[in-house]
Amino acid sequence: MNPGDFQLPEPLSARRIVVAMSGGVDSSVVAALAARSGAETIGITLQLYDHGEAVGRAGSCCAGRDIRDARAVCDRLGIAHYVFDHASSFRTQVIDDFADEYLAGRTPIPCVKCNMGPKFTDLFALARDLGADCLATGHYVRRAVGPQGAELHRAADPARDQSYFLFATTAAQLDFLRFPLGGLPKPAVRALAAELDLAVAGKPDSQDICFVPDGDYASLVKKLRPEAADGGDIVDEAGRKLGEHRGLIHFTVGQRRGLEIGGAAEPYYVLRLDAATQQVIVGPRRALAVRAARLEGVNWLAGDYQGPMHAKVRSLAKPVPARFDGERLVFEEPEYGVAPGQAAVLYAADRVLGGGWIAGTERAE
Structure with missing residues (x-):
């Protein structure tokens, strides 16, 4: 990689790059590459949630340990690091929305809502306030400049591509954002972290939704919205009752497992969820x-x-x-x-x- 990966006018020594840092290996490598380019580099971490208290485990995005890891990387690189508390907006725009979507019988994608709100909107404003020339992140997507301006492209590594979760990125944000890892496979990024002597080189990737303890999203939704535990009927498309369920939050369209319906001539799948009647409507796969x-x-x-x-x-x-x-x-x-x-x-x-x-x-x- 070279300084041109940040797509900024030369000389880089006259530029300021703000890096969104989660404490993981990807954003840490981006910060190191930005610092190595000669540009003034500033790391920013958003405190989005009190994970240690609410989740009871380490390794989630922006947990206390992750903030310490981000700060340690910045200290190692000799760059400034700032932490901003955006827990209130994260709770409203992401966590509450997550619970309400399940109550309405829909299947939410909190990572997109987070990118639309706290991560890009809030970080974008902070980076602008700091006089940055761009905001760089560790997302695995590529930014290209076409005839009509900046374009968003899939990552070179299909296994790491995150473009699906960034579809809501606006044209104005895309003009300002940079994704220097989009052309690299993950092993190459880890190798760079080791080469740069970053302590997070071997840190595992976060696997779960960052605010959901142990992947048990149903328990979190019930804690936030107790009515989510209300049960109801499992019915076929003709309205015939086939069984009962323990809450719509346990189902999504296309699901087969967990229905516990016996005696059917063929497997049943969830066709839709009716929040008004608390019904799970099921049918054969062809009806999907x-x-x-x-x-x-x-x-x-x-x-x-x-x-x-x-x-x-x-x-x-x-x-x-x-x-x-x-x-x-x-x-x-x-x-x-x-x-x-x-x-x-x-x-x-x-x-x-x-x-x-x-x-x-x-x-x-």
Whole structure:
């Protein structure tokens, strides 16, 4: 890598780079590369949640240990490090939203809401206030400059690509953001951390949603919204009762396990969740087939692009051919497991065209 990876005018010694630091290996390497470029470098960490008290485990994003790790890296690099308390906005924009989405029978993506709010909006403002020329992060995506300005592209390493979670990045934010790790595989980043003698080189990646203890999101939602524990009926599409459940929070569209329905001629899947009646509606897999989805809160990054595109409706889903008219996403072939509350992200090859939140679906049958 070289100083040009930050895509800033020369000389770099006259530039100021603010780095969003979580205390992990990725953002630490970004800070080291920024410092090595010759630019004045400042590390910023957002205190988003009291993880030690509420979660009872280490290793989550922005936990107390992670803040100490970020500070230690900055001390090692000889750069300034600031911590800002944004727990209030994180609670409102991410945690409360997470609980409310489950209560409404939708499947939330808190990482996107965090990027839309505390991480990019708040960090963006802080970096501007500090007079930065750019805000650099450790996300695995690529930023390219095309004929109409900055573009968002998938990471070179498909296994690490985070573009699905960054579809809501605005054009103004993309102009200011830099993602220097987007062209690297994770092993190369760890090797750089070791080469740079960073203490976090061997630190494991965070696997869970940062504010959810041990991955048990249902317990957290019930703690925040006790009514989430209200049970109800499991019914088929004709309204026939097939069983009972312990709360909508335990289900998502496309789910098969956990229904505990016996005597069926074929496996049942969750087709939809009705928050008004507390019903889980189930049916055979063929009933999951969706021909179109209605999107809300669309963020479009591709200007007047009119060419072919693919849509990704879950973080681990394979992109499939589709067309989009600004609100309605139509799949070339029936798509399965399309869940309200999730995001649909649109691509042209590796370029992110934009995306939106799935508000409703149209069945293929």
